[in-house]
Amino acid sequence: xxARRRTVxxxxxxxxxxxxxxxxxxxxxxxxxxxxxIVGGQYKPGDVLPNEDVFSQKLxxxxxxYREAVRILAAKGMVESRPKTxxxxxxxxxxxxxxxxxxxxxxxxxxxxxxxxxxFELRRxxxxxxxxxxxxxxxxxxxxxxxxxxxRMSADNLSTATSLAADLEFHHALLAAARNEPLTVLSxxxxxxxxxxxxxxxxxxxxxxxxxxxxxxxxxxxxxxxxPRARAAMLSLxxxxxxxxxxxxxxxxxxxxxxxxxEETRR
Amino acid sequence: xxARRRTVxxxxxxxxxxxxxxxxxxxxxxxxxxxxxIVGGQYKPGDVLPNEDVFSQKLxxxxxxYREAVRILAAKGMVESRPKTxxxxxxxxxxxxxxxxxxxxxxxxxxxxxxxxxxFELRRxxxxxxxxxxxxxxxxxxxxxxxxxxxRMSADNLSTATSLAADLEFHHALLAAARNEPLTVLSxxxxxxxxxxxxxxxxxxxxxxxxxxxxxxxxxxxxxxxxPRARAAMLSLxxxxxxxxxxxxxxxxxxxxxxxxxEETRR
DNA sequence: TCCCTGCTTTTTGTCCGAGGATAGCCTGAC
DNA sequence: GTCAGGCTATCCTCGGACAAAAAGCAGGGA
Numbered sequence: 191x192x193a194r195r196r197t198v199x200x201x202x203x204x205x206x207x208x209x210x211x212x213x214x215x216x217x218x219x220x221x222x223x224x225x226x227x228i229v230g231g232q233y234k235p236g237d238v239l240p241n242e243d244v245f246s247q248k249l250x251x252x253x254x255x256y257r258e259a260v261r262i263l264a265a266k267g268m269v270e271s272r273p274k275t276x277x278x279x280x281x282x283x284x285x286x287x288x289x290x291x292x293x294x295x296x297x298x299x300x301x302x303x304x305x306x307x308x309x310f311e312l313r314r315x316x317x318x319x320x321x322x323x324x325x326x327x328x329x330x331x332x333x334x335x336x337x338x339x340x341x342r343m344s345a346d347n348l349s350t351a352t353s354l355a356a357d358l359e360f361h362h363a364l365l366a367a368a369r370n371e372p373l374t375v376l377s378x379x380x381x382x383x384x385x386x387x388x389x390x391x392x393x394x395x396x397x398x399x400x401x402x403x404x405x406x407x408x409x410x411x412x413x414x415x416x417x418p419r420a421r422a423a424m425l426s427l428x429x430x431x432x433x434x435x436x437x438x439x440x441x442x443x444x445x446x447x448x449x450x451x452x453e454e455t456r457r
Numbered sequence: 458x459x460a461r462r463r464t465v466x467x468x469x470x471x472x473x474x475x476x477x478x479x480x481x482x483x484x485x486x487x488x489x490x491x492x493x494x495i496v497g498g499q500y501k502p503g504d505v506l507p508n509e510d511v512f513s514q515k516l517x518x519x520x521x522x523y524r525e526a527v528r529i530l531a532a533k534g535m536v537e538s539r540p541k542t543x544x545x546x547x548x549x550x551x552x553x554x555x556x557x558x559x560x561x562x563x564x565x566x567x568x569x570x571x572x573x574x575x576x577f578e579l580r581r582x583x584x585x586x587x588x589x590x591x592x593x594x595x596x597x598x599x600x601x602x603x604x605x606x607x608x609r610m611s612a613d614n615l616s617t618a619t620s621l622a623a624d625l626e627f628h629h630a631l632l633a634a635a636r637n638e639p640l641t642v643l644s645x646x647x648x649x650x651x652x653x654x655x656x657x658x659x660x661x662x663x664x665x666x667x668x669x670x671x672x673x674x675x676x677x678x679x680x681x682x683x684x685p686r687a688r689a690a691m692l693s694l695x696x697x698x699x700x701x702x703x704x705x706x707x708x709x710x711x712x713x714x715x716x717x718x719x720e721e722t723r724r
Numbered sequence: 725t726c727c728c729t730g731c732t733t734t735t736t737g738t739c740c741g742a743g744g745a746t747a748g749c750c751t752g753a754c
Numbered sequence: 755g756t757c758a759g760g761c762t763a764t765c766c767t768c769g770g771a772c773a774a775a776a777a778g779c780a781g782g783g784a
Contacts, residue, residue, distance in 0.1 A: 215736085215737065215738090216737075216738070217528065217737085217738090241763080241764060241765080242764080242765070243764090251738080251739090252738055252739045252740070253739085253740085254521065254737090254738060254739065254740085255737080255738060255739080257525065257765090257766090258524065258525060258528045258737095258738095261484065261525045261528045261529055261532070262528055262529075262531075262532040264529075265528070265529040265532035265533060265558070266532060267557075271764090271765065271766095272746080272747075272764085272765070273745070273746040273747060273748095273763085273764050273765040273766070274746060274747045274748050274749090274762085274763055274764050274765075275746095275747075275748075275763095275764075275765085276763090276764060276765080277764095277765080282638070283638075283641060285642070286553075286556055286557070286642060287638055287639045287641075287642045288555060288639050288642055288643070289553055289556065290534075290553070291532070305638065308637045308638050308639055308640070309639060311590075311637055311640075312637065312639045312640060315582065315583060315586040315587075315640075316582060316583070319582040320582075323578075366550075370575045370578055370579065371549070371550075371554055371572065371575050372554045372555050372575055372576060372579045372646075373575070373578075373579060373582075374550060374554075375552070375553060375554045375555055376555070379639075482765085482766065482767090483766075483767065484766085484767090508734080508735060508736080509735075509736070510735090518767080518768090519767055519768045519769070520768090520769085520770095521766090521767060521768065521769090522766080522767060522768080524736090524737090525766095525767095538735090538736065538737090539735085539736070539775080539776080540734085540735050540736040540737070540774070540775040540776060540777095541733085541734055541735050541736075541775065541776040541777050541778095542734095542735075542736085542775095542776075542777075543734090543735060543736080544735095544736085725784100726783100726784085727782105727783090727784085728781105728782090728783085728784095729780100729781085729782085729783095730779105730780090730781085730782100731778105731779085731780080731781095732777105732778085732779075732780095733776100733777090733778085733779100734775100734776090734777085734778100735774105735775085735776090735777100736773105736774085736775080736776100737772105737773075737774070737775085738771100738772085738773070738774090739770105739771080739772080739773090740769105740770090740771085740772105741768105741769095741770100742767105742768085742769090743766105743767085743768080744765105744766075744767075744768090745764105745765085745766070745767090746763100746764085746765080746766090747762100747763095747764090747765105748761105748762090748763090748764100749760105749761080749762085749763100750759105750760090750761075750762100751758105751759085751760080751761090752757105752758090752759085752760100753756105753757090753758085753759095754755100754756085754757085754758095
């Protein structure tokens, strides 16, 4: 959570002060923390942040670093700065919700069930069609990539980190095979969803019946250049994933731990 | 093109020095110019930009402003900075192609025909399904918004700026009625596409047969809560738009004027 | 010969302090 | 009551300095 590089921690509250993802720069981690606080509801649309001098001091960083962090958030449509008015959180409708980072921040803050559902809905719309396109356009290399991912998925017991990675790889290879650049971009967003939902399912110990079968069916349809069959298989895959996620959520709460104060995490 | 605020222009080459969109801040216009140069192919993926001192001096701005511009581009996945290595253009696959800004920059640089096609393909995938969802979920208010847009479209002769705005409004209202946040975000991207294609068609003087009829059909299907019909109507609408655009492009070139050097536009 | 360690150097990252530009707000005149 | 003008809070831009990261090189040891 806290990715600040500072080694000393006078408060003693801040566990895991030097995490493994400490390669992020200061402005990056500020943007991250602030963003998580925003999507977590700690700052609401319409709210105005304290002015630069005050806030950067509270975070114990320079105004420069803070401003660069705000630029990042502004680039994703989450805040808007103007002289005299200050920096204000924009309405959610203007956030770039399919930006990979924004999506990741949502999952980190603990996505609401409705948000999760809307993402699955997006997948239900996009991925089947993408599979159909992939069936028409895939090359041997695409097929090979999908096959490798498939094998790596089945090699492990479907619960390890590598099998998750293989899952992501599979979906990415499929999107890539569709030969549509804007569509490919959605891949990382979809990946974020898969990653999180897998984690939830794992935590609850609820492994779906047979996700591998679905994946294999998609692969074979694509290999056979059978668009409609690929579409149907992918639709079934997504729907099963959604059902499994719902089931897991009923067992455990959807929202993870409440977000800490930005001011507190950072000092 | 050049949104810099500077009033004097020693070269005399830079027309329209103070455009109407001059509200952008310096870092914003630098990001804009750089981004257009990148999507225009002036800098290619893998290329390394000159270091901050050199480049910011060449652009005649402070390092601060330049760095903030780079942060914006980095947030959209277009560049990546590291100490010692420098700032390098990332591969296109990692660009956030559905970000409204990135899309707008593409259109400004003159999109390639294949890119345009892939966007229409995305619309063909997303919008019909969105229309179907909208048919199920729309409220009276949604309907009202769509109707207003429809009337404003038909009021003007379908070639003025206000009718274009109404067109955008219609599509946005429809997406909004689908009640799916991530889907709504695509609205601005779709809007950028519509805006640009309309412009092209207009320039060539090729107005499609009857776009209004399609729009009205979509509206009525949504009003009747008839999902399948809404989907079909929207599909037809998008396909017609694509056909009309292709026709227009055959008459005139797709790519607009070549992009100028960033260093030159800015000084 | 090969690898490992430590130094050098280039580039970005962070900090600070100052002044300029913008825009919301209030005051005052008409 | 309305409009013009000044006031001021806030972000914006600037310049300069030093810190940190990391790629590449050189030297030493096995």
